[in-house]
Amino acid sequence: MSSALEVGDIFRRHGPAYVHAHDGHLGRVERRVMSAIELCRTAALGGHIEGCQACGTVRVAYNSCRNRHCPKCQGAAARDWLEARAGDLLPVPYFHVVFTLPAEIASIAFQNKTIVYAILFRTAAETLRLVAADPKHLGAGIGLIAVLHSWGQTLSYHPHLHCIVPGGGPSSDGTRWIACRPNFFLPFRVLSRLFRRLFLQALRTAFEAGQLQFFGDIAERADPQAFARLLTSAGRQDWVVYAKPPFGGPEQVLAYLSRYTHRVAIANSRLVSIADGKVTFRWRDYRHGRRPRAMTLEVGEFIRRFLLHTVPDGFHRIRHYGFLANGQRAARLAACRVMLAAQVPKAEGRAEPMAKVAPTPRPCPCCGRPMVTIAIWYHGQAPPGGPFWNDST
Structure with missing residues (x-):
């Protein structure tokens, strides 16, 4: 077992053979994702050389690919996003709240990601806002952050939306804050039924407008009668909408968001081994008390499952709605804070924006003195050769 195993290692060793074997079925996005992860933090993308003038130590640092599907590149992106959002918390x-699509709808989503993912975002947000605005339930205008995930623990295709929602919102006349009951947000049976109705209506509209494609195992659903039967069947099922335990305050929200907003299908830390053309990785069995387990897949199947979760170019996987929508978020949050008597002492949990810290030179691993950049090269260039210190240094 090697703790240093990465998805990039798997793509570098077996990616070319996989691309050759599936040449007619791989799209542009999948090819680009594989290429980016293969090259991430290698000399091919460029980098810089830094050294210590005190002891002569030299260290090479390669550039990252910055692809949003790469397990190595999401930490910095998550930190930047959290820094921008920390001041928005109330x-x-x-x-x-989690909204999940049933399996037969998920198969349509996979072949029509841009259209169906957009419907998922729109109808889940509309469901929350409509039910929350109803005086029978809350009677307030709410805000929310929605994050799309498409994977289960074993890399199966499982599209669902994670929604982070403040526990309350402004009244309809905007004069007071209406808070949820402690530990209770909205009735989830009501949410589930309304979400199901709104989603199926939107899916039917997309079908009638000719926006959906069907091929392979679901090609027969292109027939209007077959599609109508599918909608009828899906409309009779219980759609899964559920809530996890509420967060205690803004700090817990930030900790959660730091784990979820920029997550990819599988983290490198879950990989156990690659041997004899097979990949073994860890997963948690949530149906049996989060029991840790290991799964071994043929390397081609592992790559196939990983690529199931690529997102179309330009598609935003994190979206904001209600008083957290991007257009007038600052003004609306200011109004919310006034309603909440928001001059809250820091001890009560008010989240303050993270202060930007100027980057400091990394210390030398040998003597602890600051390292300095002594050479840079860019994508497509050859790394510079030494020596990097002259005798007078």
């Missing part, structure tokens, strides 16, 4: 409890 001193109220936050709820975590």
Whole structure:
């Protein structure tokens, strides 16, 4: 077992053979994702050389690919996003609501990601806002952050939306804050039924407009009668909408978001081994008390499952709605803070924007003195050769 195993290692060793074997079935996005992860933090993407003038130590650092599907590149992106969002949090409890698509709808989503993912975002947000605005339930205008995930623990295709929602919102006349009951947000049976109805209506509209494609195992659904039967069947099922335990305050929300917003299908830390053309990785069995297990897949199947979760170019996987929508978020949050008597002492949990810290030189691993950049090269260039210190240094 090697803790240093990465998805990039798997793509470098077996990616070319996989691309050759599936040449007619790989799209542009999948090819680009594989190429980016293969090259991430290698000399091919460029980098810089830094050294210590005190002891002469030299260290090479390669550039990252910055692809949003790469397990190595999401840490910095998550930190930047959290820094921008920290000041948006309110001193109220936050709820975590999950909307999941049934399997027969998921198969349509896979072949029509841009259209169906957009419907998922729109109808889930509309469901929350409509039910919350109903005086029978809350009677408030809410805000939310929605994050798309498409994977299960074993890399199966499982599209679902994680929604982080403040526990309350402004009244309809905008004069007061209406808070949820403690540990209760909205009735989830009501949410589930409304989400199912809104989603199926939107899916039917997309079908009638000729926006959906069907091929392979679901090609027969292109027939209007077959599609109508599918909608009828899906409309009789219970759609899974559930809530996880509410967060205690803004700090917990930030900790959660740091794990979820920029997550990819599988983290490198879950990989166990690659041997004899097979990949072994860790997963948690949530149906049996989060029991840790290991799964071994043929390397081609592992790559296939990983690529199931690529997102179309230009598609935003994180979206904001209600008073957290991008257009007038600052003004709306200011109004919310006034309603909440928001001059809250820091001890009560008000999240403050993270201060930007100027980058400091990395210390030398040998003597601890600051390292300095002594050479840079870019994508397509050859790394510079030494020596990097002259005798007078």
